[in-house]
Amino acid sequence: MLITLTTTKSLEQVCVDMEAVVPKHQFGILGIHDLKATLNSKGVEFESECRMFEVCNPHQAKAVLETSMAISTAMPCRISVYPEDEKVILATMRPTEMMQMFDIEGAEAVAQEVEDALIAIMREVAGL
Numbered sequence: 649m650l651i652t653l654t655t656t657k658s659l660e661q662v663c664v665d666m667e668a669v670v671p672k673h674q675f676g677i678l679g680i681h682d683l684k685a686t687l688n689s690k691g692v693e694f695e696s697e698c699r700m701f702e703v704c705n706p707h708q709a710k711a712v713l714e715t716s717m718a719i720s721t722a723m724p725c726r727i728s729v730y731p732e733d734e735k736v737i738l739a740t741m742r743p744t745e746m747m748q749m750f751d752i753e754g755a756e757a758v759a760q761e762v763e764d765a766l767i768a769i770m771r772e773v774a775g776l
Contacts, residue, residue, distance in 0.1 A: 651763075659736050662773055678724050680701055697730060698728060698730040700728050722747075738770045
């Protein structure tokens with residue numbers, strides 16, 4: 649259900665590269681969440697670094713939302729970036745598996761396109 653890639657780039661460099669690479673794949677960045685900063689600002693001590701990038705291809709989003717608005721509960725796609733064991737991990741949920749929960753005919757093709765694009769984005773950012 650989870651796609652993960654590893655890179656030796658720094659967390660900061662991966663974040664810079666995400667902002668440059670995502671638009672090249674016809675996706676936009678809707679938001680970037682710094683989980684450590686957010687939790688700490690709420691009075692919860694949290695030391696682990698993690699950035700969550702909310703990404704979306706508006707044309708593909710429209711295509712699946714027109715089949716069922718319930719799919720909005722699984723949107724937008726997220727790519728998490730966090731350090732682990734001297735490396736940086738890029739991780740996302742497989743859209744193809746998430747779409748199976750909705751059992752909507754025809755949504756599989758769009759989910760596969762989105763998944764392929766997310767993998768391409770992550771590979772390019774990771775330098776693979």
